[in-house]
Amino acid sequence: MCPFELRPHHGLCLQFFRGEGYSPAFIENMTAMVAALSNNPQIKLVTGGDSICSTCPNGLADGKCTCDDKVLRYDEGVLALCDLSYSQTLSWVDFSQKIHTEILAKHLRQQVCGDCQWNHLCQE
Numbered sequence: 001m002c003p004f005e006l007r008p009h010h011g012l013c014l015q016f017f018r019g020e021g022y023s024p025a026f027i028e029n030m031t032a033m034v035a036a037l038s039n040n041p042q043i044k045l046v047t048g049g050d051s052i053c054s055t056c057p058n059g060l061a062d063g064k065c066t067c068d069d070k071v072l073r074y075d076e077g078v079l080a081l082c083d084l085s086y087s088q089t090l091s092w093v094d095f096s097q098k099i100h101t102e103i104l105a106k107h108l109r110q111q112v113c114g115d116c117q118w119n120h121l122c123q124e
């Protein structure tokens, strides 16, 4: 089993994480994720709750994000631009490179998640 399950848009969030977030537990988990991903593990792209959502203080209702419509749109934007699909596994470095070349380098991040509450923190 893939130890790292990631919602596709979290591949984008992780590029901008600078130690800020919803709560101390969330920040601690994100920091641990960034450290673990630096070892380039295989990751699996999932829909629904993942390794990051597990410490979100907003919680999950029936395994779904409380902002599910919005984050589903973000996930689908990342998948479409990176030509990836749910359940696909790939290395973190390969996923990260796709995020850079297909979204960030083309200045498309705002198109994917420009209405996120953290948008001001995630400027390229």
Ligand code: SF4
Pocket (backbone or CB within 6 Å): 009, 012, 013, 014, 016, 074, 113, 114, 116, 117, 118, 119, 120, 121, 122
């Ligand atoms: S704006 Fe929100 S969804 Fe987009 S990368 Fe930043 S934290 Fe993630």
